[in-house]
Amino acid sequence: MIFEELELPGLFRLLPEPHADERGFFARTHCESEFAERGLVGRFAQSSVSFNHRRGTVRGMHFSKPPHAETKLVRCTAGAIHDAVIDLRPGSPTYRRSLSVTLSAANRHALYIPAGLAHGFQTLSDDTEILYMIDRPFVASAADGVRWDDPAFDLTWPEPVSIIAARDLAFPDWTGR
Numbered sequence: 319m320i321f322e323e324l325e326l327p328g329l330f331r332l333l334p335e336p337h338a339d340e341r342g343f344f345a346r347t348h349c350e351s352e353f354a355e356r357g358l359v360g361r362f363a364q365s366s367v368s369f370n371h372r373r374g375t376v377r378g379m380h381f382s383k384p385p386h387a388e389t390k391l392v393r394c395t396a397g398a399i400h401d402a403v404i405d406l407r408p409g410s411p412t413y414r415r416s417l418s419v420t421l422s423a424a425n426r427h428a429l430y431i432p433a434g435l436a437h438g439f440q441t442l443s444d445d446t447e448i449l450y451m452i453d454r455p456f457v458a459s460a461a462d463g464v465r466w467d468d469p470a471f472d473l474t475w476p477e478p479v480s481i482i483a484a485r486d487l488a489f490p491d492w493t494g495r
């Protein structure tokens with residue numbers, strides 16, 4: 319796997335290194351020791367799939383409050399997404415900055431998202447599927463988020479929003495929390 323550190327410290331894009339032959343290819347998608355060599359979390363307690371019917375669907379921007387803050391490895395296994403994160407780590411040099419990448423079944427990129435970042439995405443095609451690996455068990459009472467259109471952040475979205483959960487629309491403004 320190729321690890322590319324992005325502009326937010328500790329955020330990595332992972333690219334597969336395919337071993338190709340006439341049948342197709344074989345490529346590693348996760349390796350605990352390769353993560354550990356870089357000081358990254360490489361053990362994941364849960365894996366979950368997110369299926370989305372419609373293009374333009376937004377989920378996010380989610381994070382889990384300490385002591386349940388999650389590290390996530392996210393990939394898109396069907397269709398494509400505009401995947402976005404926001405740095406919510408107090409004291410981080412990139413505090414409040416956002417960053418987005420395209421993850422798709424075709425490019426097979428994954429995003430390693432360290433604890434302390436909010437995460438969300440918009441689907442770029444119908445019938446899109448996202449696969450998560452998360453380093454700790456989900457704790458519903460710790461789940462929190464910031465709004466997709468919160469003016470405290472520099473988020474931009476490529477498409478009109480077609481579907482978004484009522485809960486995601488109701489997150490209060492970040493400023494003043």
Ligand SMILES: Cc1cn([C@H]2C[C@H](O)[C@@H](COP(=O)(O)OP(=O)(O)O[C@H]3O[C@@H](C)C(=O)[C@@H](O)[C@H]3O)O2)c(=O)[nH]c1=O
Pocket residue numbers: 366368377378379380381390437438439450456483
């Ligand atoms: C996230 C999550 C939800 N659930 C349950 C809670 C709820 O009843 C149902 C649907 O949950 P949600 O509406 O929160 O699903 P969703 O909005 O897709 O939540 C996800 O959004 C993206 C952006 C992330 O980054 C993920 O970590 C996760 O927060 O599934 C779990 O059992 N385990 C989990 O890990």
